[in-house]
Amino acid sequence: MNLRKSIAIAGISALALLGTACGKDGTPSSDNNNGGASGGGAPGGSNTASAKPQLPTYTVKEGVDLSASKTWKTAKDRGHLVVGVKDDQPFLGYQDPATKERSGFDVEIARMVSAELGLDPKKIEFKTIASVNRETAIQRGDVDYYVGTYSITDKRKEQIGFAGPYYISGQSLLVQKNNTSINSKDDLKGKKVCSAKGSTPIQKIKNEFPETTPVEYDTYSLCLDNLLSGQVDAVTTDEAILKGYAAKDPDKLKVVGANFSEEKYGIGLPKDDAALRAAVNDALDAKGADGTWLAIYDATLGLSGSPAPAVPAVERY
Ligand code: GLU
Numbered sequence: 324m325n326l327r328k329s330i331a332i333a334g335i336s337a338l339a340l341l342g343t344a345c346g347k348d349g350t351p352s353s354d355n356n357n358g359g360a361s362g363g364g365a366p367g368g369s370n371t372a373s374a375k376p377q378l379p380t381y382t383v384k385e386g387v388d389l390s391a392s393k394t395w396k397t398a399k400d401r402g403h404l405v406v407g408v409k410d411d412q413p414f415l416g417y418q419d420p421a422t423k424e425r426s427g428f429d430v431e432i433a434r435m436v437s438a439e440l441g442l443d444p445k446k447i448e449f450k451t452i453a454s455v456n457r458e459t460a461i462q463r464g465d466v467d468y469y470v471g472t473y474s475i476t477d478k479r480k481e482q483i484g485f486a487g488p489y490y491i492s493g494q495s496l497l498v499q500k501n502n503t504s505i506n507s508k509d510d511l512k513g514k515k516v517c518s519a520k521g522s523t524p525i526q527k528i529k530n531e532f533p534e535t536t537p538v539e540y541d542t543y544s545l546c547l548d549n550l551l552s553g554q555v556d557a558v559t560t561d562e563a564i565l566k567g568y569a570a571k572d573p574d575k576l577k578v579v580g581a582n583f584s585e586e587k588y589g590i591g592l593p594k595d596d597a598a599l600r601a602a603v604n605d606a607l608d609a610k611g612a613d614g615t616w617l618a619i620y621d622a623t624l625g626l627s628g629s630p631a632p633a634v635p636a637v638e639r640y
Pocket residue numbers: 454471472473474519521522523524560561586
């Protein structure tokens with residue numbers, strides 16, 4: 324009798340779990356994919372499926388006057404910010420091809436900062452810009468700032484400025500799920516490894532892995548296509564990006580090995596605009612301290628499986 328009862332309960336729990344799992348695997352931008360929420364028979368179980376973390380709302384700060392910043396002043400006169408992002412990195416910077424809706428941790432950080440600068444985040448004009456074109460886009464004024472897995476490096480600082488960091492990741496490897504030959508960076512000899520042009524990971528492969536064949540594309544999604552078709556053996560870039568791809572296609576892809584670099588994500592902005600850099604750093608400080616950063620993380624990047632790290636300390640220079 325008891326055994327029967329526990330089997331019945333186990334069955335219900337399994338169903339509830341299944342429901343939860345189904346609810347999770349929609350595209351990152353779909354907010355209402357509660358595949359399991361209809362399983363009302365499970366006692367207390369239906370709540371789990373709908374307990375997806377919600378994005379915070381951003382209150383546009385009033386009375387902001389940053390006229391010392393040329394970039395801010397131009398944006399204020401224009402009525403909105405122009406922000407560079409990625410569009411093919413699930414949970415970070417993603418654009419739904421059907422709805423055109425943008426989502427992800429980087430996109431939300433961009434919106435949060437806009438509100439802190441006194442400019443309506445709903446009015447942001449987003450521009451998709453590939454890794455290799457970031458410095459030029461900022462230098463030419465094509466964007467006011469850039470938020471897209473953009474590592475702070477001394478070399479880039481010669482051309483542009485960085486606020487942040489607002490997140491820290493590290494270089495890792497993505498391979499096909501059934502791959503048994505690549506388990507870490509030490510297995511890359513003789514392998515074809517794909518990354519994005521102009522990125523820190525492709526540079527590391529070229530500099531430190533001379534026996535590896537680097538393959539470069541403008542975007543990581545092109546590397547991903549090549550990995551799935553077997554044209555390359557691995558994709559390398561930041562773990563945060565790779566985990567997003569693996570979470571979208573867990574039957575075919577896996578992230579392997581320990582991280583082998585430190586990538587501090589900054590918000591890229593014009594080099595000479597110290598006032599904007601200070602204001603964006605202030606925004607990151609304030610929204611890190613009041614829990615907004617964590618709420619954003621949980622509702623975006625956290626969904627790809629990485630537990631929330633501590634909010635990194637802003638490095639002013
Ligand atoms: N974070 C690295 C970089 O800034 C890799 C990711 C990217 O290309 O955006 O180069």
